[in-house]
Amino acid sequence: MERLQKANQTMQRYSCSKCGSRVYFDNRTCLTCGSNVGFSPRTMRMEAVEQLPGNVGLYRRIGAPKAGAVRFCDNERHGVCNWLTSPDDGNGLCAACDLNRVIPNLSEGDSLPKWAEFERAKKRLVYGLLRFGLPLDTGNPTSGRLAFDFARDVVTGHLDGVISVDMAEADAVERARQRQQFSEPYRSLLGHLRHESGHFYWTVLVDEGNKHDEFRRLFGDERADYQAALQHHYSAGPPQDWPEHFVSAYASMHPWEDWAETWAHYLHMVETLDTAQAEGMEPGAANFSLGGIWPFKRYDVYREESFSSLMDHWVPLTIAMNSINRSMGHEDFYPFVIPAAAYGKLAFIHQLIRRRQ
Ligand SMILES: [Zn+2]
Ligand SMILES: [Zn+2]
Ligand SMILES: [Zn+2]
Known part of the structure; x- marks a missing residue:
């Protein structure tokens, strides 16, 4: 390659x-x-x-x-x-296409448009990973390389570097149904891909990077029984106070899922900030009298050193975007409040990526 x-x-x-x-x-x-x-x-x-x-x-x-x-x-x-x-x-x-392991059978009627949608989302993911300078192929036999199976009736998930995505995820109607069923208002194909890529980069950055202690202090012990946690999550639901600790309800299921959800959230933030900056969007920061902080420092968001500086740009942008959406009668662009615990987890991910650059 x-x-x-x-x-x-x-x-x-x-x-x-x-x-x-x-x-x-x-x-x-x-x-x-x-x-x-x-x-x-x-x-x-x-x-x-x-x-x-x-x-x-x-x-x-x-x-x-x-x-x-x-x-x-x-x-x-x-x-x-x-x-x-x-x-x-x-x-x-x-x-990016070289990472595909399984693609749909193109002789089946709706395969092509769904594959096209999958490729659009995957390319955004890969673009971001390249901007971060993250390895797609670790050269390490344990973590191997990132690969994708996009096929009918597979379980969307990750195993040993291979991200499997069910073709139904590229179906807008089916996705809307699942959004309702699982109360995941932000379910998107790109969101799935970012989440699943998180499991791969957990192996690369935490496991092989020997960051288990720091990881466990923030996310909990990933050696907890995964199947039991999964069953508990779907039978009892997330804990009432999950918004105080996690970026999403699903993140409360198991430390690995918390990591993957937080990872996806971080990737969403950085790519959105990058796009906003490219479009010249400069929402004024609160308590900043000189017309916003953006014009003073035009920089590569993917290489920003300080996580707090990233957040200083992010928060005003989300407030502005929410207002714009409300003006159009739409749902909020960013219906999240990041609790202190999740802030620490995002900062940890930020540091791990920076150390790899
Ligand atoms: Zn290609
Ligand atoms: Zn996951
Ligand atoms: Zn031209």
């Missing part, structure tokens, strides 16, 4: 390098000038590309004559991927 650079630039706002028009992360063509565009995990940018003369399938970056040839990921022909890869890549798949 193409060696990926650790990215430390580019907010998620891209323009076509041919005509300057805005292009989005999922775009395959520039809607203004018609150029081919794709996402390059090597540069962490959307690139406009043109076909090399006489070489069907090979492209070069427009405006970068010295850059080497690139090609689209093989899954581009199914319309589910717009990532670029190097022509020397053995299997023709991009860095």
Whole structure:
């Protein structure tokens, strides 16, 4: 697989390098000038590309004559991927599609649109992991590498680096039903993927990083019987006071689930902050008289050193976004209050990721 650079630039706002028009992360063509565009995990940018003369399938970056040839990921022909890869890549798949172990049987009617939705969510996850500089492949036989099974009638979950996702999770109607049934207003495909990736990174960052003591002080002892905890959670429900300790009701089930829920929450926060910053959204912080703190420090949110500084940006943003949603008659954008206990857990995750960078 193409060696990926650790990215430390580019907010998620891209323009076509041919005509300057805005292009989005999922775009395959520039809607203004018609150029081919794709996402390059090597540069962490959307690139406009043109076909090399006489070489069907090979492209070069427009405006970068010295850059080497690139090609689209093989899954581009199914319309589910717009990532670029190097022509020397053995299997023709991009860095994100290369993580797929099982994909749906495309001869079955609704497989393709569901797979496309899965790929959209997975690419956002992988994008964030690359921005953090987290390993996708640890090179360690115990933790192995991150891999995905997206298939019909599997149980959504994680085992030894493999994230399984039931195709029903890519069905908007079914997801809405489950949101009701499990009282999970924030159930989303991307949320699932972020949660399940947390189990993989628990192995990498806590287990292999030998952070068990710190982990247990914050999240509890993960050696507690998982099956018993699961049964208890679904028979008795979460403890009444869960909002004082956890980011979600499900997090109260077992320390591993607390970690994965908090991990997903942290990834949500950082990516949303990154997007807000890229869009130039600068909500004024409370008690800050000089018009907000953002203009003074434009920085890479994925590399922010201080967790409290991250939160100083996050809280005003969520307040502003909630107000905007209410103006439209929608539910709150961010219906959470982070209790002190969860704040400490988020800060721990922040530190573990920073130490890996
Ligand atoms: Zn263009
Ligand atoms: Zn791909
Ligand atoms: Zn889990």
